[in-house]
Amino acid sequence: MSYLDRAMIVLTLVGALSGLVGTFVVLRRRVLFAQALTHATFPGAVLAAVAGVNIQIGAAIASLVLVGGLALLGRVRGQGTQAASGVMLTAGFAFGVLLQALNPNIPIHVDSFLFGSVLASSWNDALFAGIALAVTVVVLLIAGKQLIFAVFDPRGYRAAGFNERGMDVVLLLLTTLTVVAALPAVGAILAISLIAAPPAAARLLTSKATTMLFVAPALGVTAGLLGLTISRLWAVSAGASVALVAAGIFLVALGINRVRSGARS
Amino acid sequence: MNFVNTPATPVALELIGAAFSYGHDVALDEVTLSVHEGEALALIGPNGSGKSTFLKGVLGLLPVTAGTMEIFGAVRGPDTARSLGYLPQSDEVDPEFPVSLEQVVMMGRYRRMGWWRLPARADRAAVAEALRLTGLTTLAKKRFGLLSGGQQQRGLLARALAANPRMLLLDEPFNGLDQPNREALVETIRVLKGEGVTVLLTTHDLALAREVCDKVLLVNGTQIAFGSLADVLTLQNLQAAFSGFQVEVDEHSVVLPGHDGH
Numbered sequence A: 001m002s003y004l005d006r007a008m009i010v011l012t013l014v015g016a017l018s019g020l021v022g023t024f025v026v027l028r029r030r031v032l033f034a035q036a037l038t039h040a041t042f043p044g045a046v047l048a049a050v051a052g053v054n055i056q057i058g059a060a061i062a063s064l065v066l067v068g069g070l071a072l073l074g075r076v077r078g079q080g081t082q083a084a085s086g087v088m089l090t091a092g093f094a095f096g097v098l099l100q101a102l103n104p105n106i107p108i109h110v111d112s113f114l115f116g117s118v119l120a121s122s123w124n125d126a127l128f129a130g131i132a133l134a135v136t137v138v139v140l141l142i143a144g145k146q147l148i149f150a151v152f153d154p155r156g157y158r159a160a161g162f163n164e165r166g167m168d169v170v171l172l173l174l175t176t177l178t179v180v181a182a183l184p185a186v187g188a189i190l191a192i193s194l195i196a197a198p199p200a201a202a203r204l205l206t207s208k209a210t211t212m213l214f215v216a217p218a219l220g221v222t223a224g225l226l227g228l229t230i231s232r233l234w235a236v237s238a239g240a241s242v243a244l245v246a247a248g249i250f251l252v253a254l255g256i257n258r259v260r261s262g263a264r265s
Numbered sequence B: 001m002n003f004v005n006t007p008a009t010p011v012a013l014e015l016i017g018a019a020f021s022y023g024h025d026v027a028l029d030e031v032t033l034s035v036h037e038g039e040a041l042a043l044i045g046p047n048g049s050g051k052s053t054f055l056k057g058v059l060g061l062l063p064v065t066a067g068t069m070e071i072f073g074a075v076r077g078p079d080t081a082r083s084l085g086y087l088p089q090s091d092e093v094d095p096e097f098p099v100s101l102e103q104v105v106m107m108g109r110y111r112r113m114g115w116w117r118l119p120a121r122a123d124r125a126a127v128a129e130a131l132r133l134t135g136l137t138t139l140a141k142k143r144f145g146l147l148s149g150g151q152q153q154r155g156l157l158a159r160a161l162a163a164n165p166r167m168l169l170l171d172e173p174f175n176g177l178d179q180p181n182r183e184a185l186v187e188t189i190r191v192l193k194g195e196g197v198t199v200l201l202t203t204h205d206l207a208l209a210r211e212v213c214d215k216v217l218l219v220n221g222t223q224i225a226f227g228s229l230a231d232v233l234t235l236q237n238l239q240a241a242f243s244g245f246q247v248e249v250d251e252h253s254v255v256l257p258g259h260d261g262h
Helices: A003-027 A031-051 A055-073 A082-102 A110-115 A123-152 A154-159 A164-205 A209-234 A238-264 B051-059 B078-082 B101-113 B121-133 B149-162 B179-194 B206-212 B235-241
Strands: B011-022 B025-036 B040-044 B064-071 B084-087 B167-171 B198-202 B215-219 B223-228
Touching (some): A003 A031, A003 A164, A031 A055, A123 A164, A123 B101, A154 A164, B011 B198, B025 B215, B051 B064
Antiparallel strands (some): B011 B064, B215 B223
């Protein structure tokens, strides 16, 4: 298999994974938080490079530190943590830049970390994304309906005798897993495009959360493969192409949504 | 089994000198009462007087820090929790969230269904019955966020009913309801009582308490009075509970100025 086949496999897995987990991120209105998470991975990756360990592991640990920090500050809730997420986003990124400047010889390129280098992705990247997707599918098969309930109405979920915080932690862990899996393909900054845009588009096209869980991964895979094809044709950055196709899919969904509601009224 | 004159029905809820606390702060104490199956209890008192605290205490969200409480003859635990249904004060739900009313009511079944399972026929039947009881059958497929506030409130009640609770706890269920929704809710409570469901509800609306409730617990951080409506809702008791507020009583209702339910 060529590097191109490998890139397609990685993007398919990451597109499907981002669509599934992104559905909950979008429904929970936690896109900015996920964005902060992507940036917080940066210092972790740099530190991992300095220490000479796997960069994805460093990124994952940094994400967990961020999640833990926000959880300690209080409940991680939609509006309440917007400001905290915004601060963490820039602080995490700046810290990474600083660390990198202090260690000019480490083998991590800011460009490829931020924007991805899907054509250079390894079998390990594909394996990681595949495992992340499998874990996510299993979690959703076991607790998918409870997750939707908890995201829709946290208080009602608790009143029904369930552990709402536990569901929150599950969702945060899945989000972290997704961000870290998407890093090699589309990079830290563009990962959010696959997490936010396909589910947001799916939401405009469907009226049920359960349907979103099928439409969003399909759109995510489409964005990944179409973006890769475009980047080959025009010899432009793959990560940027994927992000732009994802944004394009969202705009098309918005147009369809407008035409439909126009026809209804 | 016919309990037209109800004293023969078993005791559903019994408290003796019970207190509920948030940490070290006692929110409500000295509660002694008993409610029988199929009866409705109104909890009345000023804001912050311990009405919601009482419901949370029965639910098991707050500890009993003094005295005793028994639910269906048993000390509170996982088994008693399963027999309770709870309607919190009207929740703000995301109006854009893509779920239908029917799906929201089905959420009431999740506890029984278990983790990975899909709804079975019994679950769908329970949802249909809960929708019928709350008069929402025709709206089943509608997106929850598109329903009016009163319909959403009844939808959340249907969700609580879908679990087939033996005791239903309603926190300010009449708040913000328009006349048709209010009447529909009163009717639903009557039907439930007829089926032997015990109802505990907090309200500021004494007229409604008179319509559907058999007993009243008047509180103001502690128990002021408990008993039948006629015995408890006296001017003297109400003045004791609402000290500092002007209380007016006429033949049909009691007016509590400044307590129109916020």
